[in-house]
Amino acid sequence: MKISQRWKSLDVFRGIAIASMILVNNPGSWDNIYPQLDHAEWNGYTPPDFIFPFFLFIVGAAMPFSLSKYTKENRPTKAVYWRIGRRALILCGLGLFLALFSLTLDFWLNGAPASKFATIRIMGVLQRISLAYFISAIAVLNLHRRALWILAAILLLGYWAAMQLIPVPGYGAGNLTPAGNLVGYCDRLILGQQHLLGGKPFDPEGLLSTLPAVVTVLAGYFTGEWLSKQPQQSRTSINLVIVGMSCILVGHLWGFLFPINKQLWTSSFVIFTAGFALLLLAACYELIEVRNLKWLGFPFEVMGLNAIFAFVGSGFIARILIKTHIGNGTDAPTTYTWIYEHLFKPWAGALNGSLLFAITTVIFWWLILYFMYRRNWYFKI
Structure with a gap:
């Protein structure tokens, strides 16, 4: 293909x-x-917890098609980086638009004070997709395949180490509760608690937890790139299933040390959900591409x-x-x-x-x- x-x-x-x-x-x-x-209340998972990582995975899986023409010999121009940046800004803008629209409706229809606009939520689903896409696209355009794998490993292991070793004032190191985790602390420090979801001390689409979400995009990219070089046959689907089951096992085992948690987007969650994404993609690929x-x-x-x-x-x-x-x-x-x-x-x-x-x-x-x-x-x- x-x-x-x-x-x-x-x-x-x-x-x-x-x-x-x-x-x-x-x-x-x-x-x-x-x-x-x-959704799972905190640790653990339910079927809805797979939806968001599936979106990010498919963003990455589509990258080999849109970025394949750029190689060491055919380097991307400033215009290419501008298109990537523009797409990321539009995605982020759409997410902020939805947040602003909610506040506007409350102001117009429900008598909410104008001061509420100062508490607009900065992060969100589209904002995370925007950041993860932008970082991943820049990495794909500038790093060799082996370097991308190294980057993915550094992000997952580094995030795990940071969550376990960096102390949060008042809670210490390794605290993975909603109020005491490092992700929430960073968001409160950088964004301000008033700009987090519901004004709570933790936002499920936080800044720091976007870094492992980048690996979810890269997992999709690795998959799309590999698939593009494979014959359209059932053996390809079977290989996807084998790798998917392996990821599920590794993610599950890692979960004993670093719990599977969507809201924290833990490293084990990245590997675990990538496994299920591979299984779903294998089913779609087999039925549609192989069996037509x-x-x-x-x-x-x-x-x-x-x-x-x-x-x-x-x-x-x-x-x-x-x-x-x-x-x-x-x-x-x-x-x-x-x-x-x-x-x-x-x-x-x-x-x-x-x-x-x-x-x-x-x-x-x-x-x-x-x-x-x-x-x-x-x-x-």
């Missing part, structure tokens, strides 16, 4: 991730969620081709529904709650109604994205 050829399996993989994200982020009621659809069952992945391909639009759009609409109200008075339910309470809960029950609300949201966005797909409208940055 030529490295410039586009794989539908990557779009399907991305579509599975975005559909899962919309499902998990939009229950009818956060008080009525199946345990399998809720493209129809099977089509529903997810539709979503994967406009994943950023779906992410931002679903977040935008959800914020409107959450910040607006039906009726007057302090007890007036939000539009989001009203829809759940009146259209889903009465006949499906509290728990199943909440799940059905989320499924309906996924279908709603699929229809929008299918409309865009039919007209060849693709939101690219």
